[in-house]
Amino acid sequence: MTPPALLLVGHGTRDEAGAAAFRSFVAQLGAAQPGLPVGGGFIELSPPPLADAVAALAGAGVRDFAAVPLVLVSAGHAKGDIPAALAREKERHPGTSFAYGRPLGPHPGLLAVLERRVDQALAGADRADATVLLVGRGSTDPDANAEVFKAARLLWEGRGYAGVETAFVSLAEPSVPAGLDRCRRLGARTVVVLPYFLFSGVLPDRVREQAALWAAGQGGEADVRCADVIGAEPELAELVMERYREAVRGDLRMNCDSCVYRVAMPGFEDRVGLPQQPHHHPDDPSHPHGGHTHAHTH
Structure with missing residues:
Protein backbone atom coordinates (compact mmCIF):
# COMPACT_ATOMS: atom_id res chain seq x y z
CA MET A 1 0.00 0.00 0.00
CA THR A 2 1.39 3.39 -1.01
CA PRO A 3 1.80 5.77 1.96
CA PRO A 4 0.43 9.32 1.82
CA ALA A 5 2.58 11.55 -0.34
CA LEU A 6 4.88 14.03 1.35
CA LEU A 7 3.97 17.45 -0.01
CA LEU A 8 6.41 20.23 0.89
CA VAL A 9 4.93 23.71 0.72
CA GLY A 10 7.11 26.80 0.48
CA HIS A 11 6.17 30.44 0.41
CA GLY A 12 8.32 31.35 -2.57
CA THR A 13 11.04 33.91 -3.25
CA ARG A 14 12.09 36.25 -6.02
CA ASP A 15 15.63 34.94 -5.55
CA GLU A 16 16.27 32.16 -8.06
CA ALA A 17 19.05 30.61 -5.97
CA GLY A 18 16.68 30.29 -3.01
CA ALA A 19 13.95 28.74 -5.16
CA ALA A 20 16.50 26.34 -6.66
CA ALA A 21 17.62 25.33 -3.16
CA PHE A 22 14.03 24.45 -2.26
CA ARG A 23 13.58 22.38 -5.42
CA SER A 24 16.90 20.61 -4.83
CA PHE A 25 15.89 19.82 -1.25
CA VAL A 26 12.60 18.29 -2.45
CA ALA A 27 14.53 16.17 -4.96
CA GLN A 28 16.99 15.03 -2.27
CA LEU A 29 14.17 13.98 0.03
CA GLY A 30 12.51 12.06 -2.76
CA ALA A 31 15.74 10.23 -3.57
CA ALA A 32 16.28 9.37 0.10
CA GLN A 33 12.76 7.97 0.57
CA PRO A 34 12.22 5.19 -1.97
CA GLY A 35 8.61 4.13 -2.10
CA LEU A 36 7.35 7.44 -0.72
CA PRO A 37 5.83 9.87 -3.23
CA VAL A 38 7.44 13.28 -2.62
CA GLY A 39 6.65 16.61 -4.22
CA GLY A 40 6.84 20.28 -3.44
CA GLY A 41 5.63 23.64 -4.64
CA PHE A 42 5.25 27.30 -3.74
CA ILE A 43 2.17 29.35 -2.96
CA GLU A 44 3.60 32.36 -4.82
CA LEU A 45 6.61 34.00 -6.52
CA SER A 46 8.50 30.85 -7.60
CA PRO A 47 7.95 27.81 -9.80
CA PRO A 48 6.60 25.24 -9.45
CA PRO A 49 3.24 26.44 -8.11
CA LEU A 50 1.74 24.20 -5.47
CA ALA A 51 -1.06 23.38 -7.90
CA ASP A 52 1.43 21.86 -10.36
CA ALA A 53 3.08 19.76 -7.65
CA VAL A 54 -0.26 18.36 -6.51
CA ALA A 55 -1.39 17.74 -10.09
CA ALA A 56 1.78 15.76 -10.84
CA LEU A 57 1.33 13.54 -7.80
CA ALA A 58 -2.39 13.12 -8.39
CA GLY A 59 -1.67 12.22 -11.99
CA ALA A 60 0.61 9.46 -10.71
CA GLY A 61 -2.25 8.02 -8.70
CA VAL A 62 -1.73 9.69 -5.32
CA ARG A 63 -4.94 10.27 -3.40
CA ASP A 64 -3.68 10.96 0.13
CA PHE A 65 -1.30 13.81 0.95
CA ALA A 66 0.50 14.91 4.10
CA ALA A 67 1.57 18.53 3.63
CA VAL A 68 4.47 19.96 5.59
CA PRO A 69 4.87 23.75 5.53
CA LEU A 70 8.55 24.48 5.01
CA VAL A 71 8.49 27.50 7.31
CA LEU A 72 10.15 28.13 10.65
CA VAL A 73 7.33 29.92 12.48
CA SER A 74 3.56 29.75 12.39
CA ALA A 75 2.62 33.13 10.92
CA GLY A 76 -0.04 34.11 8.39
CA HIS A 77 1.20 31.83 5.61
CA ALA A 78 1.15 28.72 7.79
CA LYS A 79 -2.10 29.64 9.55
CA GLY A 80 -4.14 30.86 6.58
CA ASP A 81 -2.60 30.90 3.12
CA ILE A 82 -1.31 27.33 2.97
CA PRO A 83 -4.47 25.72 4.44
CA ALA A 84 -6.53 27.73 1.94
CA ALA A 85 -4.32 26.55 -0.92
CA LEU A 86 -4.70 22.93 0.20
CA ALA A 87 -8.48 23.36 0.39
CA ARG A 88 -8.47 24.56 -3.24
CA GLU A 89 -6.40 21.54 -4.28
CA LYS A 90 -8.87 19.21 -2.60
CA GLU A 91 -11.65 20.80 -4.67
CA ARG A 92 -9.62 20.48 -7.87
CA HIS A 93 -8.91 16.80 -7.27
CA PRO A 94 -12.06 15.07 -5.98
CA GLY A 95 -11.37 12.02 -3.89
CA THR A 96 -8.12 13.33 -2.44
CA SER A 97 -7.39 13.99 1.22
CA PHE A 98 -4.89 16.38 2.79
CA ALA A 99 -3.40 16.16 6.27
CA TYR A 100 -1.59 19.30 7.34
CA GLY A 101 1.57 19.25 9.44
CA ARG A 102 2.94 21.91 11.73
CA PRO A 103 5.75 24.36 10.95
CA LEU A 104 9.32 23.35 11.72
CA GLY A 105 9.79 25.52 14.81
CA PRO A 106 12.92 25.87 17.00
CA HIS A 107 13.67 22.16 16.91
CA ALA A 227 26.59 33.65 9.24
CA ASP A 228 24.93 31.57 6.56
CA VAL A 229 21.33 30.37 6.44
CA ILE A 230 20.33 26.91 7.65
CA GLY A 231 20.40 25.20 4.25
CA ALA A 232 19.62 21.63 3.19
CA GLU A 233 21.34 19.95 6.11
CA PRO A 234 20.60 16.37 7.27
CA GLU A 235 18.91 17.77 10.38
CA LEU A 236 16.42 19.65 8.21
CA ALA A 237 15.58 16.51 6.25
CA GLU A 238 15.12 14.52 9.46
CA LEU A 239 12.83 17.20 10.90
CA VAL A 240 10.68 17.30 7.77
CA MET A 241 10.20 13.55 7.99
CA GLU A 242 9.29 13.92 11.67
CA ARG A 243 6.65 16.51 10.79
CA TYR A 244 5.40 14.24 7.99
CA ARG A 245 4.97 11.30 10.38
CA GLU A 246 3.11 13.56 12.84
CA ALA A 247 0.73 14.67 10.10
CA VAL A 248 0.07 11.10 8.98
CA ARG A 249 -0.67 10.04 12.58
CA GLY A 250 -2.79 13.13 13.23
CA ASP A 251 -0.46 14.10 16.08
CA LEU A 252 -0.12 17.81 15.35
CA ARG A 253 0.16 19.44 18.80
CA MET A 254 -0.38 22.96 17.45
CA ASN A 255 0.32 25.84 19.84
CA CYS A 256 -2.87 27.86 20.30
CA ASP A 257 -2.09 29.31 23.74
CA SER A 258 -0.99 32.68 22.36
CA CYS A 259 -2.80 32.76 19.02
CA VAL A 260 -4.42 36.17 18.40
CA TYR A 261 -7.39 34.45 16.72
CA ARG A 262 -8.18 32.58 19.94
CA VAL A 263 -6.75 34.66 22.79
CA ALA A 264 -7.27 38.38 23.50
CA MET A 265 -3.66 39.55 23.27
CA PRO A 266 -3.05 43.24 24.18
CA GLY A 267 -3.35 45.35 21.06
CA PHE A 268 -4.85 42.51 19.01
CA GLU A 269 -8.19 42.02 20.76
CA ASP A 270 -10.10 42.74 17.55
CA ARG A 271 -8.72 39.60 15.88
CA VAL A 272 -10.29 37.08 18.27
CA GLY A 273 -12.70 34.84 16.36
CA LEU A 274 -12.09 36.52 13.02
CA PRO A 275 -12.07 34.32 9.91
CA GLN A 276 -8.81 34.37 7.98
CA GLN A 277 -8.72 36.05 4.60
CA PRO A 278 -5.68 34.61 2.78
CA HIS A 279 -4.26 37.09 0.32
CA HIS A 280 -4.38 36.53 -3.42
CA HIS A 281 -1.51 34.57 -4.94
CA PRO A 282 -1.16 35.55 -8.60
CA ASP A 283 0.83 32.42 -9.45
CA ASP A 284 -2.06 30.16 -8.45
CA PRO A 285 -4.13 29.35 -11.54
CA SER A 286 -7.31 28.98 -9.49
CA HIS A 287 -10.22 31.39 -9.50
CA PRO A 288 -9.81 34.55 -7.38
CA HIS A 289 -10.80 34.31 -3.74
CA GLY A 290 -14.00 36.14 -4.54
CA GLY A 291 -14.62 37.14 -0.95
CA HIS A 292 -14.46 33.62 0.50
CA THR A 293 -12.99 33.37 3.96
CA HIS A 294 -11.31 30.48 5.66
CA ALA A 295 -11.74 29.94 9.37
CA HIS A 296 -8.67 29.68 11.56
CA THR A 297 -8.88 26.12 12.82
CA HIS A 298 -5.37 25.11 13.82
Missing part, protein backbone atom coordinates in the same frame (compact mmCIF):
# COMPACT_ATOMS: atom_id res chain seq x y z
CA PRO A 108 16.90 20.94 18.57
CA GLY A 109 18.15 19.67 15.21
CA LEU A 110 17.84 23.11 13.64
CA LEU A 111 19.42 24.72 16.70
CA ALA A 112 22.41 22.44 16.15
CA VAL A 113 22.69 23.71 12.57
CA LEU A 114 22.46 27.32 13.76
CA GLU A 115 25.25 26.59 16.22
CA ARG A 116 27.42 25.28 13.38
CA ARG A 117 26.70 28.40 11.34
CA VAL A 118 27.85 30.58 14.24
CA ASP A 119 31.03 28.51 14.65
CA GLN A 120 31.76 28.85 10.94
CA ALA A 121 31.41 32.63 11.20
CA LEU A 122 33.61 32.78 14.31
CA ALA A 123 36.34 30.76 12.56
CA GLY A 124 37.95 29.74 15.83
CA ALA A 125 37.27 32.92 17.81
CA ASP A 126 36.16 32.48 21.42
CA ARG A 127 32.43 31.94 21.88
CA ALA A 128 32.57 33.70 25.24
CA ASP A 129 33.40 36.96 23.44
CA ALA A 130 30.66 36.55 20.82
CA THR A 131 27.12 37.88 20.90
CA VAL A 132 24.74 36.35 18.37
CA LEU A 133 22.02 38.45 16.74
CA LEU A 134 19.36 36.03 15.49
CA VAL A 135 17.39 37.77 12.73
CA GLY A 136 13.94 36.51 11.81
CA ARG A 137 11.68 37.45 8.95
CA GLY A 138 9.23 39.42 11.09
CA SER A 139 5.45 39.25 11.15
CA THR A 140 2.36 41.18 12.18
CA ASP A 141 1.49 38.10 14.27
CA PRO A 142 2.95 38.48 17.79
CA ASP A 143 2.89 34.71 18.31
CA ALA A 144 5.16 34.22 15.30
CA ASN A 145 7.59 36.88 16.51
CA ALA A 146 7.63 35.31 19.96
CA GLU A 147 8.74 32.01 18.40
CA VAL A 148 11.89 33.73 17.10
CA PHE A 149 12.65 34.99 20.60
CA LYS A 150 12.16 31.44 21.87
CA ALA A 151 14.64 30.14 19.31
CA ALA A 152 17.14 32.79 20.41
CA ARG A 153 16.84 31.80 24.05
CA LEU A 154 17.19 28.11 23.27
CA LEU A 155 20.26 28.89 21.17
CA TRP A 156 21.81 30.76 24.09
CA GLU A 157 21.29 28.03 26.68
CA GLY A 158 24.41 25.96 27.37
CA ARG A 159 26.43 27.06 24.36
CA GLY A 160 28.72 29.58 26.00
CA TYR A 161 27.94 32.68 23.95
CA ALA A 162 28.17 36.09 25.60
CA GLY A 163 24.54 36.49 24.66
CA VAL A 164 21.93 35.95 21.97
CA GLU A 165 19.77 38.90 20.94
CA THR A 166 16.86 39.02 18.48
CA ALA A 167 15.94 41.27 15.55
CA PHE A 168 13.72 41.23 12.48
CA VAL A 169 14.32 42.26 8.90
CA SER A 170 10.72 43.28 8.15
CA LEU A 171 7.33 44.04 9.73
CA ALA A 172 8.49 43.90 13.35
CA GLU A 173 10.92 45.53 15.75
CA PRO A 174 13.71 45.60 16.68
CA SER A 175 15.22 46.06 13.23
CA VAL A 176 18.65 44.76 12.30
CA PRO A 177 20.35 48.13 13.00
CA ALA A 178 18.45 48.46 16.29
CA GLY A 179 19.48 44.96 17.28
CA LEU A 180 23.11 45.74 16.52
CA ASP A 181 22.84 48.94 18.53
CA ARG A 182 21.59 46.90 21.47
CA CYS A 183 24.47 44.43 21.15
CA ARG A 184 26.94 47.32 21.17
CA ARG A 185 25.35 48.92 24.25
CA LEU A 186 25.54 45.56 26.02
CA GLY A 187 29.29 45.54 25.42
CA ALA A 188 29.52 42.97 22.64
CA ARG A 189 33.05 42.51 21.32
CA THR A 190 32.10 40.37 18.35
CA VAL A 191 28.60 40.12 16.87
CA VAL A 192 27.57 37.22 14.66
CA VAL A 193 24.50 38.17 12.64
CA LEU A 194 22.62 34.90 12.15
CA PRO A 195 19.78 34.90 9.56
CA TYR A 196 16.96 32.66 10.79
CA PHE A 197 16.02 31.43 7.33
CA LEU A 198 16.04 28.03 5.67
CA PHE A 199 17.43 29.04 2.29
CA SER A 200 18.99 32.04 0.61
CA GLY A 201 16.72 34.77 -0.71
CA VAL A 202 15.91 38.44 -0.86
CA LEU A 203 15.42 38.84 2.90
CA PRO A 204 18.60 37.03 4.04
CA ASP A 205 20.51 39.18 1.55
CA ARG A 206 18.88 42.25 3.06
CA VAL A 207 19.97 41.12 6.53
CA ARG A 208 23.59 40.97 5.38
CA GLU A 209 23.36 44.31 3.60
CA GLN A 210 21.92 46.06 6.64
CA ALA A 211 24.53 44.50 8.92
CA ALA A 212 27.36 45.56 6.61
CA LEU A 213 25.99 49.10 6.38
CA TRP A 214 25.72 49.35 10.17
CA ALA A 215 29.27 48.05 10.62
CA ALA A 216 30.59 50.53 8.08
CA GLY A 217 28.99 53.32 10.09
CA GLN A 218 31.01 52.30 13.15
CA GLY A 219 34.28 53.35 11.55
CA GLY A 220 35.75 49.87 11.59
CA GLU A 221 35.47 49.56 15.38
CA ALA A 222 32.80 46.84 15.31
CA ASP A 223 33.61 43.19 14.60
CA VAL A 224 30.42 42.14 12.82
CA ARG A 225 30.32 38.79 11.07
CA CYS A 226 27.44 37.34 9.05
